[in-house]
Amino acid sequence: MILFENISKFYGEVLGVNRVTLTITPGITSLVGPNGSGKTTLMNLMTGLLRPTRGRITVTGTPVDHPEELCRKVGYCTQYDAFPPGLSGFQFVHATLKLHGLDAAECVERAHKAIARVGLTDAAHRRVAGYSKGMRQRIRLAQAIAHDPQVVVLDEPLNGLDPMARAETIALFKQLGEEGRYVVLSSHILHEVDLLSDRVILVHHGYIVAEGKIAGVRDEIEEHPMQVLVRCDRPSFVASRIFELDSAVEIKIHEDKGGLLVHTRDADKFYLLLNRLVMEHGLDLEAVAPADEDVSAVYKYLIEGDGHSS
Amino acid sequence: MTVTRQILAVQALELRKRFLGKRAIPVYLLALIPLVLFTGRLAAMRLFHEIQNGSIANDRVIYAVLFRTLILRFVVYFGCVAVFVPLFRGDILDRSLHYYFLVPLKRQTLTVAKYLSGLLAALVLFNGVTIATWTLTYLVYGPNVVVEQLASGHGLFELGGYVLVTSLACVGYGAVFLAAGVFFKNPIVPAVVILGWESINALLPPVLKKVSVVHYLDSLCPVSIPPDSGIAILADPASPWVAIPGILLLAAVLLYIAAWRANRLEILYGVE
Numbered sequence: 036m037i038l039f040e041n042i043s044k045f046y047g048e049v050l051g052v053n054r055v056t057l058t059i060t061p062g063i064t065s066l067v068g069p070n071g072s073g074k075t076t077l078m079n080l081m082t083g084l085l086r087p088t089r090g091r092i093t094v095t096g097t098p099v100d101h102p103e104e105l106c107r108k109v110g111y112c113t114q115y116d117a118f119p120p121g122l123s124g125f126q127f128v129h130a131t132l133k134l135h136g137l138d139a140a141e142c143v144e145r146a147h148k149a150i151a152r153v154g155l156t157d158a159a160h161r162r163v164a165g166y167s168k169g170m171r172q173r174i175r176l177a178q179a180i181a182h183d184p185q186v187v188v189l190d191e192p193l194n195g196l197d198p199m200a201r202a203e204t205i206a207l208f209k210q211l212g213e214e215g216r217y218v219v220l221s222s223h224i225l226h227e228v229d230l231l232s233d234r235v236i237l238v239h240h241g242y243i244v245a246e247g248k249i250a251g252v253r254d255e256i257e258e259h260p261m262q263v264l265v266r267c268d269r270p271s272f273v274a275s276r277i278f279e280l281d282s283a284v285e286i287k288i289h290e291d292k293g294g295l296l297v298h299t300r301d302a303d304k305f306y307l308l309l310n311r312l313v314m315e316h317g318l319d320l321e322a323v324a325p326a327d328e329d330v331s332a333v334y335k336y337l338i339e340g341d342g343h344s345s
Numbered sequence: 346m347t348v349t350r351q352i353l354a355v356q357a358l359e360l361r362k363r364f365l366g367k368r369a370i371p372v373y374l375l376a377l378i379p380l381v382l383f384t385g386r387l388a389a390m391r392l393f394h395e396i397q398n399g400s401i402a403n404d405r406v407i408y409a410v411l412f413r414t415l416i417l418r419f420v421v422y423f424g425c426v427a428v429f430v431p432l433f434r435g436d437i438l439d440r441s442l443h444y445y446f447l448v449p450l451k452r453q454t455l456t457v458a459k460y461l462s463g464l465l466a467a468l469v470l471f472n473g474v475t476i477a478t479w480t481l482t483y484l485v486y487g488p489n490v491v492v493e494q495l496a497s498g499h500g501l502f503e504l505g506g507y508v509l510v511t512s513l514a515c516v517g518y519g520a521v522f523l524a525a526g527v528f529f530k531n532p533i534v535p536a537v538v539i540l541g542w543e544s545i546n547a548l549l550p551p552v553l554k555k556v557s558v559v560h561y562l563d564s565l566c567p568v569s570i571p572p573d574s575g576i577a578i579l580a581d582p583a584s585p586w587v588a589i590p591g592i593l594l595l596a597a598v599l600l601y602i603a604a605w606r607a608n609r610l611e612i613l614y615g616v617e
Contacts, residue, residue, distance in 0.1 A: 046613070084443055084612040106449040115614065117440040119362050133354035134448040136347035178444075 036060060037081060037186065037217060042090035044076055051076040052241040055090075059219060059236075063212040065228040066221040067334055068238035074221040075114065077238065078188050081219070082111040094186055095217075107135070110184035112175045114191045118163045124174045125150060125159040131178045149181035150174070154203055168195035176204070180211070187211055189220040193227060205231050229331070237337055244337045252333050260284040261302050262326035265309070266294035268319040276312060280304055296326060351450050355458035356465065363431060364466045372427045376474050379415055383481035390485045401486060401494075405503070408482045409568035412507060416478065417514055417562060418543065421471050425518035426536045428467050432459040433607065434526035440614045456604040460523050467515040475511045479504050506567025513565065513592045517558040520596035524603040527610070551581050558595070561588035 037059035044051035052073040066074040079085040081092055083099040083106070092099045099105055118127055128149055132142040150159045153173040158166065163174060172195050180187055189208075193201055208231055212218045222228050228235065229249060237245040237252070245252045267273055274286045274295055282301035289295060299305045302325075312318040327333075363369060436442035445455055483491045483500070494500025521539065525532040543559040554560045564582035583591065 079612060082447060084446055086609075086611055102446065103449045103451055106447055109447070111443075111447050113443055115440045115443065119358060119441060119444070120366050120368075121361060130354065130358050131444065131448065133357070134351055134445070134450060136351045136354075136449070138350070 036093075036095065037219070038091075038093045039077075039081070040091045042080060042087045042092060044080060044085060045088045050241045051085075052080070052238075055243055057236065057243065057246065059217060060234070061212075061215050061217050062233035063208055063218045063220065063231055064234045064236060065232040066219065066236050066238055067228055068221075072238040073241040074238050075190055076241075078111070078113075078190050078219065078221065081186075082109050082188055084111075084113075107182070108184055109186045109188060110179035110182060111188045112172075112179035112190065112192055114194070116168070116171055118171070118174075120164070121162070123160050123162050124155055124166065124170075124177070127163055127174060128178050128181050132181055135182050137182070145181050145183070146177075149177040152180065152207060153177045154200070169197055169200050172196060173200065173204070176207075184216070186217040186219070189218070191222060192220055193222055201227070235333070237334060239337070245333065249333065260298035260300050262332075263297045263299065263302065263305060264294065264322070264324045264326045265297060266321035266323075268293075268321075270295040272316075273309075273312060273318065276308060277305065280308060294321070348450075348454060351448070352454065352458040352461070355445070355450075355455060356462040359432065359459055359462035360466060363428070363435070363463075368431070368435075372424055372470065375420055375424050375427065376470050379411070379420055379474055379478050380481075382415070383478045387481050387485050401483065401490070404482050404485065405568055406571060408479060409566060409570055411478070412475070412510075413563060413566060413570070416471075416475060417510065418559065420474060421467075421511060421514045422518060422540060422543070424471055425467060425515060426522050426532070428470075429460075429463045429519045429522035430526040430532045430536070432463050432523055432526055433603075433610075434529075434532055437614065442610075443612045446610075446612060452608040452610070453604040456523070456527075456600060456607045460519065460600055460603075463523065464515055464519050467519055468512055471511050471515055472508050475507050476504065479507060503567045506565065510562050510565045510567075513589065514558070514562050516596045517562070517592045520599035520603070521558070524599045524606075527603045527606045554581065555583070558592065561591050564588045 037057075039055045039057040039059075042055040042057075043053045055077065066077060068074050076085065080087055081094060081099060083102050086100065094105060095108055097104045097108060119130065122130065125146055128146040129142050132145055133139075137145065147156075147159075150156055153176050155170060155173050155177065158170060163171060166174065172192065176189070176192060179189070192208075193204060196204055205227060208218055208220065212231075212233065220228075220232075232249070234247060235245075235249055235252060236243060265273060270288045270292060274288060274297075277283045277286055277297055277299070280299070280301070282299050282304055284298040284300060286298070287296045297305060306323075309318075309320070309323065313320055364372075431438075433442065436445070446452075450458075480491055483494055491500075495504070522532065522536065525535045529535055543557055546554055546557045546559050546563075549557075561583050565585060565588050
């Protein structure tokens with residue numbers, strides 16, 4: 036587990052994060068929040084690049100102020116787009132592995148392996164200075180995973196990647212997550228976070244406003260209605276029955292009269308009713324889908340709409 | 346074994362970063378200044394047949410003066426600023442220090458490794474300058490004179506003394522400026538202040554004279570400057586038994602302090 040125990044970080048009088056208590060489990064965990072919300076601060080704290088003003092952080096049992104032990108477990112792909120000058124991609128990854136104290140043969144082998152994993156083998160011996168932004172992002176990713184860390188921390192790792200590289204990188208993250216590693220990433224590309232994350236942590240103004248599985252986080256926002264899209268043969272009939280529920284807020288029937296969009300405060304009651312309509316009234320149901328049970332909607336409700344913390 | 350590999354890895358990276366790229370050009374240009382001057386002097390004396398008017402004894406004093414002023418107080422001093430300050434401060438400005446902080450390496454070890462890489466470069470470069478300028482001084486009288494000077498033991502002792510002083514200057518100033526790079530956002534300010542202090546050293550009371558690197562370096566110089574040379578005279582030279590351990594101790598203390606500070610450094614590039 037990665038444990039944050041009542042962590043606060045202040046930059047002078049400026050708040051970084053405040054009273055954060057978190058438990059991060061293996062798998063892919065995404066930090067979501069606007070710029071300046073505290074995502075990078077949380078990542079820098081868990082990798083030992085920052086020291087908390089208050090509280091304690093341990094990464095699989097290791098306190099973060101023990102870099103000799105911590106850095107064997109953790110690989111961090113930061114958002115700083117800077118490299119030692121004059122190095123090729125291979126030399127960059129190789130040099131980092133040498134700093135880990137590995138022997139020469141192992142450094143070479145691991146560097147090649149990590150570069151292959153991020154799909155940069157062909158460009159490995161070109162200078163990093165000549166790389167595109169996406170390639171620089173990927174070589175930093177290779178550097179972060181080259182020593183085979185148990186915890187991989189990635190700050191905005193999809194920035195600058197073209198669609199193909201993005202898909203390959205997401206596949207790599209999923210693979211790392213499936214291997215039982217801790218993958219902690221931050222991103223503004225919410226639909227991709229939605230696709231790849233096991234858990235999300237929503238951060239705003241230095242506070243954790245929600246955490247957990249995306250659907251679970253969404254359920255916790257009880258005061259905000261959930262939207263469900265229903266495609267069926269008798270939308271007006273369904274709408275009339277839904278309004279009998281005290282949790283229904285708003286219903287919009289589609290212009291083609293082939294479905295409706297339901298806003299409800301109690302999804303469970305709604306789904307039970309829908310089942311009854313199918314069973315008892317022979318409703319021909321084409322599709323039912325939550326219209327906003329994704330990170331983007333949750334983020335919008337909680338942060339942009341200044342929703343309450345869960 | 347692992348730590349040794351890590352120190353060597355830091356050194357390889359630092360030497361490549363700092364001394365094999367464009368950033369090293371100012372340091373090399375600085376080192377080139379005395380070489381150009383001494384070569385020019387050699388050429389001028391040969392061209393204008395001034396050798397008859399010169400004497401080895403006289404040139405020995407001239408070199409002693411130029412070594413103390415041009416080489417020690419200018420080239421080595423500013424060279425050490427350029428070599429040692431960027432070891433930490435340069436990485437902070439480049440936003441690349443985190444690469445070192447994300448490997449299983451104690452910050453204390455990192456500090457020592459960076460210092461040793463700077464020291465290696467400074468020793469090679471500035472001792473090269475010292476040896477070359479000393480040789481050029483006597484080369485005016487022909488290569489045979491240089492060989493004779495070295496073979497007689499007297500010249501070898503003299504050159505060895507200058508190399509020792511240059512090396513100790515790199516050790517002492519290196520530690521000072523590495524620490525300045527760790528502590529100060531703009532290390533040029535302490536560099537100028539220290540230079541001012543070192544420059545007025547000869548005018549200071551005996552007690553304050555001892556709080557200086559250059560006082561001990563001057564004390565170790567193998568050739569004294571005669572009182573009628575117009576240069577401030579070292580009134581109360583320190584014994585080598587005090588000067589050498591003193592500089593080494595100063596370097597060790599400053600390295601310890603720099604390592605302590607490095608251990609508390611956070612990656613806050615945005616505010617640097």
